[in-house]
Amino acid sequence: MADVLVIGAGPAGLAAARAARTQGALVTLLDAADDVGGQYWRHLPDNRSSERERVLHHGWAAFTELRRALDRDDHCRVLRSAQVWAIEETDAARRKEAPPAQQASEGELRRTTVHILVGPADGAARERLTLKPDAIVVATGAHDRTLPFPGWELPGVFTAGAAQALAKGERVAVGERVVVAGAGPFLLPVAASLVQTGSAVVGVYEASRSRTLASGWLPRPWLLARAGKKGVELAGYVVRQVRHRIPYRTGTAVVRAHGTDRVTAVTIASVDEQWRPVRGTERRVAADAVCVSHAFTPRLELALAAGCELDDAGFVAVDADQRTSVRDVYAAGEITGIGGVELALAEGTIAGHCAAGGSATDDVLRRPLRARSIYQEFAQRMHAAHSVRPGWTGWLTDDTVVCRCEEVNCGALRAAAAATESSSLRSLKLSTRAGLGICQGRICGRTVEKLLADAGPHGRLRDDARFDRRPIAFPLRLGELATDDQ
Amino acid sequence: MPPRSVPPADDPIRPDPSSAVHVTVDGVSRTGRAGQTIAGILLTSGELSWRRTSQKNAPRGVFCGIGVCFDCVVTVNGQRDVRACQRRAADGDVVDTQHDALPAHPADPTSRLSADGGGGDG
Ligand SMILES: Cc1cc2nc3c(=O)[nH]c(=O)nc-3n(C[C@H](O)[C@H](O)[C@H](O)COP(=O)(O)OP(=O)(O)OC[C@H]3O[C@@H](n4cnc5c(N)ncnc54)[C@H](O)[C@@H]3O)c2cc1C
């Protein structure tokens, strides 16, 4: 029996675990959070159950059923509060493209080693665990990407995901008068959740202009109709917006947050097709919370540590089997491309099945394969309609904080890049300290890469030292490492 | 207005009654609901920020809410740099806010570890 480790128990990981079990593998499914569900099915903790929690979710019954089945299955181990902190790079011979001379037989290969800590988040006495599975499915998902704007570091400015997580996971409303802004269909469920926590949503501001939205979403509508479920879900949000009369404005961005010790208002402005703010259109809107997300950033560090290659868009590259460039390492969900829950479920099913020894040509995968192609098409529309346009840098000022941890501002970054001949990310990081703080560049990494490339003499960076390469996926404590040698 | 809990009576999901959890924050006792994170308790007891940055002394609280940004870190039972948005509060937890300068090179795990003072036994 093959043993398959699934890292991340969001929609993709849950689907992978189920498919690998159906295919007969022994499965370990783990997540850093203290329950499964991922970002999509984030819910109240066990000791605060609710009779009607499904009201906050789509597909809630399917989720709880799947969770129960996996928990009860003797051949599936579900590890909660289990943080993977390192993956040891595998033998070069495991790489799919390794020259035949280097390709060893399965028995000779060193297995990929996964290091795990189990226990309360960032706690001291966590239990260490090391696994060497036959195959791995990486399904670590994504987090919000919020582009910096003056004042975004003020308390009361949140990512849209934070508002969502607090609403679904704790029933906490982030404010009374809330502005939701950024780009993408994700802003709609966030606004809906805020309304369900009793907040007044002052407005939802989408940066893309209606013409861009139309050219992304509308062509070949018969293809969109196939994505029935997602369409119904989005339509539900739109109905709710109308019922609560939330203004939804396109071509509009939050370009500044105001306040001293907390946010009290924002300035919104019209932006052009390239998201460049249009002078003279600024308007001040009072708010006590601001939730902003412009895109999602895949959580790549584990996949990169395992040796997986990325595609041109910066996501984990996979083949039809959801297999990465490393043999026996599969990937599914948002780390292979942002496409929402239906795509994550389909990819997870295919990845789990193949990781357990199946193949994408197997008959049982007919439905998930079809779903994958439908929702990939849906994802392309979403990208065409909402993806970050370069003009946003027009709302930056010299004193806009870019790296929140080390408090490096935009002016300092641009000056450093312009002054040095070496536009290497590595040296610029060291000289400015941008991205070297405690979050390890998770929040600012892609923004710093862009600003430095734009400001440098060559218009691009010379090296490809990505922020996503982190030898240790999460900060640990000395005691936790020290026990290694005992 | 600071963030607040949805009053259970008004909540469309009609949550079951939950027990209380008691912690202290900088010596002041705070009550939350069982299962809340430390960030949840801080937010709903009227705090929007609880950390000051090392360079500009600027206030910070929750930003990402999912364990990615580290803006929300606090000291829990003597252990520094615990992400308040990820850690469930346990009855009796002693939470202290953190304002001191961060280690010189926190991105380098080895220096961060030594600056952490071997917190493994905290
Ligand atoms: C905060 C947030 C809220 C969202 N809410 C919605 C929503 O309401 N509606 C919607 O349509 N879309 C939402 N999304 C988009 C969402 O990402 C997808 O719809 C869907 O959840 C993707 O599924 P996934 O399985 O790929 O990833 P995720 O659901 O993100 O699951 C990945 C899992 O991997 C775990 N993980 C990551 N790294 C490690 C590690 N090192 N060790 C152990 N575990 C790890 C994480 O804890 C997480 O549970 C949200 C995104 C975010 C960031």
Ligand code: FES
């Ligand atoms: S708010 Fe980002 S880590 Fe807690």
